[in-house]
Structure formats: C-alpha cells, structure tokens
Amino acid sequence: MRLHVADHPLIAHKVTVLRDATTPSPIFRQLTDELVTLLAYEATRDIRTVEVDVVTPVAPARGTYLAEPRPMVVPILRAGLGMLDGMTRIMPTAEVGFLGMKRDEDSLEIETYANRLPQDLSGRQCFILDPMLATGHTLIAAINYLLERGATDVTAICLIAAPEGLAALGEAIGERANVTIVCASLDERLNEHAYIVPGLGDAGDRLYGVVDL
C-alpha cells in the first residue's frame, strides 16, 4: 500500500478553512469540490493511457488518450458524494459506481446498505472517494468489495487520514493489490468516538447538515 499526502499551499489553505467549525455547509461543499480536483491530479498520475494519432490544424501529432476499460469512480455514500463532481470534472469519461456504507455508532461495524457497481471490475482502475479515513473500517470493506469483483488497482482519495486507519488498512489489505491512498492531511489520532483529531468533525454533517433518523 502506498500513501501520498499532498503537499501544496493551496491544499493546506483549503483544508484549514474546512477544519474551521464556523465554515458553513455551502462553503464546505465548494472547498471539498475544489480539493478533490487538486487531489485527483495526484491520484491519477499512474492512470493507464494509450498513444493515439491526431491531426492538428497544422500537422499530424502523436497524443495520449485514457485507455479502455474506463476508470471507475466509486463515492462512498453519503459523504463521498460531496467529492464526486470534483472528480468527474477532471475525468469526465470515467464511469461512476456507488457504495452505500455506514458505521454503526455503537459497534463501529460497517454495514453496506446500497451498491451499484459492475460485477466484473477486472482491468478497471478504481478510485474510491471518502473524505475521512478514520478507523479504516469503511475503506477496508470498500476495497475488499472491489477486489472481490476483480479489481487489482485501487486508489482512495480522502481529505483527512488518521494514522490508526492507515495502519489498519495496511494490515488488512497488505500486498494483495495495488492500493494507494491520496489525502490532503495526515492528522494526529482518533479520539474515543473514532473521530479524527483535530479533523473537521463529521464530514457528512458538515457537507449536508445533520440528519436525525
């Protein structure tokens, strides 16, 4: 497993505004969108391409297109949805699949409550979108889900990661597949409620407001 913590002043600035508890949802959504586009630039560095011939108004040229099969972008509902537009804007030819996963707040176990993905992901480069890599349980479940369907190359784009989650992920996934984590910040730790410290709170709530069920 590889980890890439994006190191750029624009990214650091936007993360700082996200952290601020007084930042309202509309600004939070806009900054998340912008951050994903910046992180996607790093996350797609090894995307597969093919060489092609094109003819410019001046002369023939060799160029590069994204290879088939098309990359698969997988936002984890609900908070990952806030990252989808930023990703598809930079990679409009990608396909989008959905995974609905949530953490039971008492047991901290992960439940899959929805999925919309092709059965066969062999040969597809997959990009998971999930803003907070906290315990790692959600991401481990999501990556396992994709690997069971034949994916071998998975990149997770997160805004903030915790060391505990990265360790759990490394242990659970090992060298079974080519897994990369790209994040904007590696924070200190988890607290007793499995929130990232200092983090930014509940990303879903900050994006969409609190839902009481």
Ligand code: URA
């Ligand atoms: N999920 C969040 O939204 N925030 C955290 O800090 C941890 C998990």
